Amino acid sequence: MLEIxxxxxxxxxxxxxxxxxxxxxxxxxxxxMVAIMGSSGSGKSTxxxxxxxxxxxxxxxxxxxxxxxxxxxxxxxxxxxxxxxxFIFQSFNLIKYKxxxxxxxxxxxxxxxxREKRTERAKFYLKKVGLLDWSSHLPKELSGGQQQRxxxxxxxxxxxxxxxADEPTGALxxxxxxxxxxxxxxLNDEGKTxxxxxxxxxxxxxxxxxxRLRDGIIxxxxxxNQLRIKV
Amino acid sequence: xxxxxxxxxxxxxxxKNRTRSLLSGFTVIFAIMLFTILFGLANGLNNxxxxxxxxxxANSIFIRSGRTIKPHRGLQSGRRIQFKNKDYDYIxxxxxxKLEFISSxxxxxxxxxxxxxxxxxxxxxxxxxxxxxxxxxxxQGRFLNQLDIKNRTKVIVIxxxxxxDLFKNEKSVKGKYIxxxxxxxxxxxxxxxxxxxxxxxxxxxxxxxxxxxxxxxDFVDQINLTYNKELxxxxxxxxxxxxxxxxxxxFIVSPNDQRAVRVFNMxxxxxxxxxxxxxxxxxxxxxxLGTLIAGVVGISNIMIFIVKERTKEIGIRKALxxxxxxxxxxxxxxxxxxxxxxxxxxxxxxxxxxxxxxxxLETYFITDPSVSKTMVFTATITLIxxxxxxxxxxxxxASQIKPIVAIRNE
Numbered sequence: 096m097l098e099i100x101x102x103x104x105x106x107x108x109x110x111x112x113x114x115x116x117x118x119x120x121x122x123x124x125x126x127x128m129v130a131i132m133g134s135s136g137s138g139k140s141t142x143x144x145x146x147x148x149x150x151x152x153x154x155x156x157x158x159x160x161x162x163x164x165x166x167x168x169x170x171x172x173x174x175x176x177x178x179x180x181x182f183i184f185q186s187f188n189l190i191k192y193k194x195x196x197x198x199x200x201x202x203x204x205x206x207x208x209x210r211e212k213r214t215e216r217a218k219f220y221l222k223k224v225g226l227l228d229w230s231s232h233l234p235k236e237l238s239g240g241q242q243q244r245x246x247x248x249x250x251x252x253x254x255x256x257x258x259x260a261d262e263p264t265g266a267l268x269x270x271x272x273x274x275x276x277x278x279x280x281x282l283n284d285e286g287k288t289x290x291x292x293x294x295x296x297x298x299x300x301x302x303x304x305x306x307r308l309r310d311g312i313i314x315x316x317x318x319x320n321q322l323r324i325k326v
Numbered sequence: 327x328x329x330x331x332x333x334x335x336x337x338x339x340x341x342k343n344r345t346r347s348l349l350s351g352f353t354v355i356f357a358i359m360l361f362t363i364l365f366g367l368a369n370g371l372n373n374x375x376x377x378x379x380x381x382x383x384a385n386s387i388f389i390r391s392g393r394t395i396k397p398h399r400g401l402q403s404g405r406r407i408q409f410k411n412k413d414y415d416y417i418x419x420x421x422x423x424k425l426e427f428i429s430s431x432x433x434x435x436x437x438x439x440x441x442x443x444x445x446x447x448x449x450x451x452x453x454x455x456x457x458x459x460x461x462x463x464x465x466q467g468r469f470l471n472q473l474d475i476k477n478r479t480k481v482i483v484i485x486x487x488x489x490x491d492l493f494k495n496e497k498s499v500k501g502k503y504i505x506x507x508x509x510x511x512x513x514x515x516x517x518x519x520x521x522x523x524x525x526x527x528x529x530x531x532x533x534x535x536x537x538x539x540x541x542x543x544d545f546v547d548q549i550n551l552t553y554n555k556e557l558x559x560x561x562x563x564x565x566x567x568x569x570x571x572x573x574x575x576x577f578i579v580s581p582n583d584q585r586a587v588r589v590f591n592m593x594x595x596x597x598x599x600x601x602x603x604x605x606x607x608x609x610x611x612x613x614x615l616g617t618l619i620a621g622v623v624g625i626s627n628i629m630i631f632i633v634k635e636r637t638k639e640i641g642i643r644k645a646l647x648x649x650x651x652x653x654x655x656x657x658x659x660x661x662x663x664x665x666x667x668x669x670x671x672x673x674x675x676x677x678x679x680x681x682x683x684x685x686x687l688e689t690y691f692i693t694d695p696s697v698s699k700t701m702v703f704t705a706t707i708t709l710i711x712x713x714x715x716x717x718x719x720x721x722x723x724a725s726q727i728k729p730i731v732a733i734r735n736e
Contacts (some may be wrong), residue, residue, distance in 0.1 A: 149645060149730045169725075170649045177647020188642045188733055192342035205647035210331060253647070 096257065096288055097123040097146065102155035104141055115141045116152070117311035123290065128283040128321070130299035131292045133308035140261065142308065143292045147180055147259045148172050160256050177205050181250030181258045185265035187242040189234040195221060195245045196230040202253040220248040224278070240271035247278065251287075258282070260291040264298055273324055276301045280323065297322075336659045346635070350628040350661075351668030354712075357621025358669045358705065361614045362676025366697050368610040370687065373694050375599050382521070383459055385426065385557075387566055388590040389417075389549040389573065398580035407577050407586045411537075411544040414453075416576070417551070417569070424565050428551040429456035432536050436506045436529065440492040447488060449506070449529045451536030459550050460519065462530075467500055467515030474532040481535075482506070483515040485526035509539065559597040566591035622712045629661055629720035640724050641732020650725035657724050661717025662710055669709035673697075 104116040115138045123129055133139040144150035145157060148164055157164045159179055167175065181202075182188075189198045199217040208216070221227045224244040226237075234242055243263060250258055260279070264272035276298060283289050283303075291302060299305050300322040307314040340347045391407040414430045432451035437444065456462070457469045469483055482504065484492075493499050503510040511531070519525035537544055553562050570589040571581065579586040633640070640653055677697060684694060 144730050147645075149728070170651070173644060173647050173649040176645060182645050184733060188638070188645075190639050190642060193338070197338075201643070202646040204331060204335070205643075205649075205652070249646070 096125045096127075096160060097121075097290075098156070098158045099146075100156040102142075102145065102152045102157060104138075104145065104150070104152050104154075115311055116145075119155070119308075119311075119313060121306060121313065121316065123288065125288055126283070126286055128280070128289045128303045129291070130302035130305045131290065131308060132294060132296075132299050132305055133314075134294060136310075137308040138311040139292050139294075139308050143259060143261055143290070146257075146290065147182060148176050173205075177202060177253055179256050181253060181255035183243070183246050183250050183258065183260040183263045185262035187234070187239075187246045187266070189242055189245060189249075191234055194231050194233055195226060195237070195248075198234070198245055199249045199252050202249060206253060217248070217252055220251045221245070223251065224248045238271075239267050240274060243267060243271075243275055244278070247275070247282075251282070256288065258287055258289045260289065262293055263291060264293070264295070269297075272298065277324055280321070332655070332659070336656060336663060339656070339660060340663065346632055347660075347664055350625050350632065351664050351671070353624035353628065354621050354665050354668035354709070355672040355675065357617045357624070358672030358709070359676040359679070360617045361705070362673050362697055363679060364610050364614050364617070365701060366676065366680040367687075368606055369696060369698075370684075370694060371606060372603050375603060382592070383427075383461055383552045384592055384596055385552045385555060385562065386459055386592045387551050387553060387569070389551075389569070390547075390588045390590070391577075392585045392588065394579055394583055394586040396580040396583045398583070399578055401578055405586075407579065409546040409549060411546060413573075413576070414546060414549055417549060420572070421565070421569065424554050424557065426552040426554050427455035427458045428549070429453035429459055430533055430546040431456070431548040431550055432533060432540075432545070433547050434536060434540055438488070438492065438529065439505045440502070443492045443494070445488075445491050447527055447529050449531055449536070451531050451533040453533055456530070456550065459552050460525075461521075463518045463520075464515050465518050466498070467513070469515055469517070470530060470532050475534045478534045478538050479532060480509065480511045481514045481532065482511045483517055483530040484513055485528050486516055486518050487523060487526040488529060489516050491527075553593070557593075559593050559600070562593035563591060563597065566593060618708065618712065622716045625661065625665060625712070626716040626719065629657070629717055630723070633657065633720040633724040636724070637727055637732045640727050641729040644727070644729040645733065653725040653727075654721040657721035658714065658717045661721070662713035665713030665716060666706070666709050669705065669712075673705060 099119055099121050102116050102119040103114075105112045105114040107113075119142060131139045131142060141150065145152050146159075148167065151165075159175070162175070164175070190201065193201070196214065196217050199221055200213040203213040203216060218227060218230065221230055224247055226241060226244055226248070229237060229241065229245075234245070237245065243266075258279075263279070264275055267275065279289055279291070280301060289302075291298065293299055300319065301324075302319070303321050304316070304318045306316045389409075391409050394401070394403050394405045394407065397403045409430070411430070414428070418425065418428055429452045434449040434451065435446060436449045437446045439445075450456075452470065453475065454470050454472055457464070462469065464483070465486065467483070470481070473479070474481055484499075484504070489499055492504065493502070499513050499516060502513050504513055505511075506529070517526075517530075533546075553565055557565060566589050570587060573587045573589070574581055574583065577587060640648075643653065680696060
């Protein structure tokens with residue numbers, strides 16, 4: 096599914112360079128649920144951005160579903176993001192003036208789907224996250240947990256190969272966090288590959304594998320016994 | 327790309343962000359309103375100028391005679407110059423290529439009566455072509471014709487106010503006779519004239535008839551003509567000067583004698599007015615264009631602000647798979663639509679305002695200030711182009727937003 100070899104990335108800071116990723120090697124198979132952990136500045140978000148084709152590495156190789164991701168133009172990057180990836184963000188990042196249904200349909204609009212088809216599929220995923228009754232509500236009329244579930248429906252709508260979540264529970268209380276994680280576990284059970292960036296141990300424990308980063312290198316990479324919470 | 331979904335997307339964005347759209351539209355509304363008003367006022371000034379000369383054809387030349395004031399080639403001053411039919415014939419044959427219409431004129435005061443109504447009017451004895459020189463509008467019957475001249479028929483064409491004076495409420499006067507100084511004349515037509523009431527209190531009669539009845543001579547008071555429209559102003563002015571020179575030689579008058587033969591040429595006056603109005607037009611155009619540019623700069627600024635405000639949304643869209651082109655096209659389309667709509671509102675405001683104040687502006691030499699269809703069309707095209715110009719840079723900038731930066735931007 097995902098193959099990373101000797102990945103380097105640095106950012107210019109004034110005259111000097113900040114070396115953020117110093118040679119990352121990792122691979123993720125289909126159906127995995129991986130937590131990428133590390134304190135702030137460890138390079139975990141940079142890694143996720145590169146995996147998410149939102150940023151490009153300076154050095155090294157990255158292939159996604161056996162497609163090499165290198166020197167893509169803006170246009171191609173957009174097509175790949177749309178086809179391969181579903182994003183879940185800490186601050187949900189829903190479009191404020193669009194209702195839940197329109198938000199979920201947006202990636203499908205960029206896929207070029209017909210309106211009826213879009214609505215049908217968006218409704219299907221809203222139902223999946225249990226918010227079909229809230230279709231016509233604007234983000235500000237929804238709770239944090241509900242907003243994040245709309246965002247998950249949006250990430251799922253384009254039927255991506257990989258779900259990328261950047262601190263998906265960072266803005267939620269612990270109960271809601273658990274709900275969201277349980278839901279992601281359910282998606283994983285159905286076969287979705289999920290990558291979660293987090294700094295919370297509890298969240299990481301609910302994944303199947305934990306990759307720990309420190310100062311731009313992988314410190315540990317272990318498969319764990321997944322913590323499941325009965326609902 | 328430019329399908330129904332695309333427009334739905336645009337209109338949702340405009341509609342859900344009304345304050346923003348209104349704000350950006352306001353500059354354009356104001357600019358176009360000012361532009362329209364300026365243009366309308368300039369038009370109004372132009373109308374006043376052209377209306378001042380609407381009475382007669384714009385390419386008229388009037389030739390009058392008087393007494394000489396300078397002795398010339400052995401002839402004393404104070405000699406009376408009298409035009410005759412042969413002078414009319416001379417101009418008609420010798421300057422034929424430069425003429426459009428030509429007519430002689432004799433003035434005569436007559437007292438007219440019909441049944442119990444009686445009044446005094448000025449009689450103008452003319453040739454049939456006089457109709458085009460004076461811009462006479464025949465509303466009933468016909469004007470004088472060549473046959474009238476040949477046969478010296480006793481027919482007249484009367485002004486509409488003469489008809490009202492003498493015939494009161496009778497609309498049709500065809501075949502009726504009016505007594506002029508005791509002689510009955512058949513009314514063959516009625517006319518109107520944009521030159522005002524005075525012009526409609528005139529009576530036209532064939533020149534040959536008048537010469538026979540009122541003097542039994544071939545005298546002519548005045549010769550009026552219009553020059554060939556293919557002549558430009560300078561050509562027409564030269565023609566007028568040539569004509570004056572030729573006539574002065576013909577009557578043995580000093581070239582410097584300003585009284586004996588007088589040629590009044592509309593081309594001279596028109597040239598001046600034309601220059602003035604075109605300078606005025608250029609001035610208005612510069613001011614208008616300046617206003618428009620200010621509007622475009624204004625909307626461009628607001629678009630930059632809007633793009634800043636929408637940075638996060640654009641980032642999200644890009645993360646979800648929006649291509650740079652699609653970002654450019656939504657920002658650009660929004661800018662064009664807002665500019666065009668606002669422009670139309672501005673145009674509407676401007677036109678309405680012009681209509682409202684038009685009547686009270688006539689004191690200031692501004693008649694019927696209005697904008698033409700061409701102007702509306704041009705303005706629309708200009709607006710769309712302005713929208714593109716105003717929106718392009720911000721749109722380009724928006725398309726270059728990096729999704730990570732945008733999404734992090736809280």
